[in-house]
Amino acid sequence: MAIASPPGVGQVIDGVIEGQAQRLDPLAEQVQGWLRNAVARGGPTGLQLKNFLHGIWLGHPLHPALTDVPIGAWSAALLMDLFGPSKGADAAVAIGTLAAVPTALAGLADWIDTEGKPRRVGLVHATLNSLGLGLYVWSWLARRSGNRQLGVLLSTTGYSVGVVSAWLGGELVDRMGTGVSRNAWEPPVQDFQVAAREADLREGQLAAGEITVDGQKLPLVLLKQGGQIYALSGVCSHWGGPLAEGQLVGECVQCPWHGSQFSMRDGSVRQGPAQFAQPCFETRVRDGNVEVRTPRAAR
Ligand code: FES
Secondary structure, eight states: OOOOOOOOHHHHHHHHHHHTHHHHHHHHHHHHHHHHHHHHHTHHHHHHHHHHHHTTTTTSOHHHHHHHHHHHHHHHHHHHHHHSOHHHHHHHHHHHHHHHHHHHHHHHHHHTTOOHHHHHHHHHHHHHHHHHHHHHHHHHHHHHTTOHHHHHHHHHHHHHHHHHHHHHHHHHHHTTOTTOOTTTTOOOOOSOEEEEEGGGOOBTOEEEEEEEETTEEEEEEEEEETTEEEEEESBOTTTOOBGGGSEEETTEEEOTTTOOEEETTTOOEEESSOOSOOOEEEEEEETTEEEEEOOGGGO
């Protein structure tokens, strides 16, 4: 008879969050609505700020890069509280607390465009982080007023909350794939392959194409414009939206799911929430067929 192994910590936390789905989903929808309204009310500046917080300017998601600062500073503070100089610990608490604010904002910008389970887990992650941050702010104030004992107690409690929250952040990425490029496993196309008939393309209109690589079908989005033919992977790097069903906005394709925009010329991200560029293909026309391959430099 098979003996069932006890559930791991991850499964227990997962079970608790999923058990609260009926409560968490309406709350998450409401908070997302507020955040989306705030971005919309900000007009172009609101959109630019959201793009900045996604890390599009960096070519890398900003939130995970920033998390190193508060986690590092607060870890250093914990060690100095135990073994080191109290002034150093107080300074590390202050640095971590200040750095946690932009880190939280970048995380919120990413969370706005999540759905389902990642949205629920993200909400709990954000709530725990806010609780942890509140405890660190309180600790900082207590330390400044000379009550170090209370300050250490509060920051140690905040650190414990942060550890659970960091676990959930890891679950979001490693197990649920949040923030992972949907094109990460797309194989390079070594030799030119037929993607569509040229006669099926209309000047200035997006069209769908498809190739098969290593037995795997790869959808494409194509554009004929000004005598050139452009081709990108048709799977949005954000959550896999079908780009060929999107809209052409200037020289960009706009994803129909969450509105990310990619330049049809080189696949670069022009508007989030996507943070990774689309694979872009070299094209040529032979015998009335549009053929594509991965440029040498990208193979
Ligand atoms: S799937 Fe989210 S923007 Fe494309």
